[in-house]
Amino acid sequence: MSVLLYFDALSSPLGPAERNLVAVGQRLATDGELAAVLGTAPAADVLAELGSLGVPAVFTDQEELSDQLARGQADLLVGAVRAATAQAVLAPVTPAETEVLARAAAVTESGIITGADAVEADLTASKPVLAGAARSVVRAGTPTVMITLRPGAAEPEVTGGDPALVLHPESAARRGATITARTVHEQGNRPDLGDARTVVAGGRGTDGDFSAVQDLADALDAAVGASRVATDSGWVEHDLQVGQTGRIVSPELYIAAGISGAVQHVAGMRTAGTIVAVNTDEDAPLLEMADLGIVGRLQDVLPQAADEIRRRRQGA
Amino acid sequence: MSKTSAPPVRILVLAKYVPDAQFPRHFDAQHRLERTESILSELDEYAVEVALQLSEEHGGDKESPVTVLTLGGEAASAAVKKALQMGATDGVHVLDDAVAGSDALATSRVLESAVRRLEPDLVITGMASTDAETGVIPSMLAARLGWPQLTLAASVQLSEDATTISAQRDEDGVSLSMTSQLPAVVSVTDQVGEPRYPNFKSILAARKKPVQTLSLADLGLSPDLVGPTGSAVTVLQAGDVPARPAGRVIVDDGEAGLALVDFLADRKLL
Numbered sequence: 001m002s003v004l005l006y007f008d009a010l011s012s013p014l015g016p017a018e019r020n021l022v023a024v025g026q027r028l029a030t031d032g033e034l035a036a037v038l039g040t041a042p043a044a045d046v047l048a049e050l051g052s053l054g055v056p057a058v059f060t061d062q063e064e065l066s067d068q069l070a071r072g073q074a075d076l077l078v079g080a081v082r083a084a085t086a087q088a089v090l091a092p093v094t095p096a097e098t099e100v101l102a103r104a105a106a107v108t109e110s111g112i113i114t115g116a117d118a119v120e121a122d123l124t125a126s127k128p129v130l131a132g133a134a135r136s137v138v139r140a141g142t143p144t145v146m147i148t149l150r151p152g153a154a155e156p157e158v159t160g161g162d163p164a165l166v167l168h169p170e171s172a173a174r175r176g177a178t179i180t181a182r183t184v185h186e187q188g189n190r191p192d193l194g195d196a197r198t199v200v201a202g203g204r205g206t207d208g209d210f211s212a213v214q215d216l217a218d219a220l221d222a223a224v225g226a227s228r229v230a231t232d233s234g235w236v237e238h239d240l241q242v243g244q245t246g247r248i249v250s251p252e253l254y255i256a257a258g259i260s261g262a263v264q265h266v267a268g269m270r271t272a273g274t275i276v277a278v279n280t281d282e283d284a285p286l287l288e289m290a291d292l293g294i295v296g297r298l299q300d301v302l303p304q305a306a307d308e309i310r311r312r313r314q315g316a
Numbered sequence: 317m318s319k320t321s322a323p324p325v326r327i328l329v330l331a332k333y334v335p336d337a338q339f340p341r342h343f344d345a346q347h348r349l350e351r352t353e354s355i356l357s358e359l360d361e362y363a364v365e366v367a368l369q370l371s372e373e374h375g376g377d378k379e380s381p382v383t384v385l386t387l388g389g390e391a392a393s394a395a396v397k398k399a400l401q402m403g404a405t406d407g408v409h410v411l412d413d414a415v416a417g418s419d420a421l422a423t424s425r426v427l428e429s430a431v432r433r434l435e436p437d438l439v440i441t442g443m444a445s446t447d448a449e450t451g452v453i454p455s456m457l458a459a460r461l462g463w464p465q466l467t468l469a470a471s472v473q474l475s476e477d478a479t480t481i482s483a484q485r486d487e488d489g490v491s492l493s494m495t496s497q498l499p500a501v502v503s504v505t506d507q508v509g510e511p512r513y514p515n516f517k518s519i520l521a522a523r524k525k526p527v528q529t530l531s532l533a534d535l536g537l538s539p540d541l542v543g544p545t546g547s548a549v550t551v552l553q554a555g556d557v558p559a560r561p562a563g564r565v566i567v568d569d570g571e572a573g574l575a576l577v578d579f580l581a582d583r584k585l586l
Contacts, residue, residue, distance in 0.1 A: 304573025
């Protein structure tokens with residue numbers, strides 16, 4: 001089977017979600033028919049790393065696509081699908097990469113499956129649906145199938161090949177919407193919400209003061225998340241929102257402080273390994289769902305826990 | 317605030333009729349979602365709101381009508397009705413039994429035909445449906461039409477001469493500004509502003525607003541191109557995930573923070 005991996009951009013070394021995707025590609029591809037398609041021209045160290053992971057070729061556009069939204073990237077992907085006679089196209093489940101696959105799927109009349117967490121050799125895919133309350137198993141019957149994958153922990157095999165060869169497929173030079181400005185937000189030193197093994201999230205119960213949430217997050221080396229109430233109120237940046245209209249996270253540990261557990265929020269974190277909830281309202285839905293529920297004030301519980309963690313680490 | 321001097325713009329809003337996420341949702345024997353207790357998708361209300369605001373800035377519904385389009389069985393007309401109550405000008409309901417069970421590929425095909433027939437300058441959608449949650453329809457529709465997409469917009473502006481659309485989008489750690497000429501497909505997030513509530517007057521007014529019903533034949537589409545035959549993706553299994561096992565709930569006695577750390581240590585999460 002010929003398999004393409006699509007990324008808007010790659011930097012070396014590859015992150016865990018990207019390594020997982022390469023591992024799934026290695027498993028599905030036969031006869032070494034595995035290639036990457038990159039929306040951004042790769043640096044030499046990316047080509048070397050991909051080559052060493054058994055990805056012998058990379059398709060990129062001859063033109064710069066970074067000022068385009070989805071259209072140029074999708075046209076590149078369509079060209080690569082045709083050049084490689086791809087049967088499967090895999091990409092991370094980010095909104096931007098999903099849009100590129102969606103456009104390419106419409107142009108090539110291919111089935112598209114979003115948010116899969118497992119893909120079989122025959123491209124049967126499993127995915128959470130209904131905000132994580134149910135699961136489905138789906139299969140697409142088209143010559144090419146496009147699948148976006150949730151982050152996983154599979155590790156690719158190091159095969160030790162030469163640096164990947166850069167190829168430019170033929171693609172229509174059409175333009176879509178133009179990106180006229182990019183404003184980067186200050187992220188600080190905390191881990192990214194999407195990759196973090198631990199997330200400490202705050203909601204209405206913080207009353208706008210996230211210091212206790214941030215302090216426990218730092219003690220646990222965790223990312224900070226928030227409910228929609230907290231981001232809509234402007235207490236923290238919108239990109240920290242966990243939920244159906246924000247980020248979907250699946251950390252080993254999720255600590256929800258002062259978050260009641262609306263359907264919209266639970267959709268973003270229900271697959272977490274261990275859930276801890278702290279809330280003054282004993283009827284909060286998240287307290288019922290949590291592995292450990294604490295009825296109490298987060299302003300008391302979180303600082304005590306953070307101090308205790310630091311004390312134990314110092315003593316160790 | 318309406319500027320009658322501004323050139324008109326015709327806006328089409330896509331509205332999906334979905335099961336209310338506040339109630340338990342279930343699949344039937346064909347692995348299709350049971351559509352009882354259904355409503356206009358909450359995320360589509362934001363699309364209606366933005367459409368109404370842009371219309372108001374361009375002469376209101378006489379000059380710049382907002383048409384709401386839905387696809388689905390008889391009951392889906394409730395989604396159109398809600399949008400009309402919010403203030404949309406008229407409605408279109410693509411109603412054909414053959415459409416049931418369409419995947420995103422087939423759905424985008426029907427939407428493309430409807431857009432080509434209705435010829436709007438601007439299509440506005442929600443960021444995703446609250447049932448299938450794929451978020452791919454705006455992109456697929458834009459690709460089929462050959463139009464630019466300004467998707468996942470947190471704010472939208474239409475130029476005074478109604479030729480250029482601009483939008484802002486938030487990604488992880490970065491905000492993008494984007495722009496294109498019309499026609500275009502725009503999808504909006506829940507950050508664009510609270511959707512208005514229908515009031516008594518607008519509810520009464522909605523009863524007099526026209527709703528056109530179109531069949532696949534009206535759109536020039538063969539039934540083979542939609543429904544299970546026209547779809548690429550087949551659902552083999554679908555079912556509820558078992559509930560998480562019940563956990564432990566404690567009341568803070570002044571030492572719950574320590575209990576939390578003990579719990580994390582037990583689970584080797586420190």
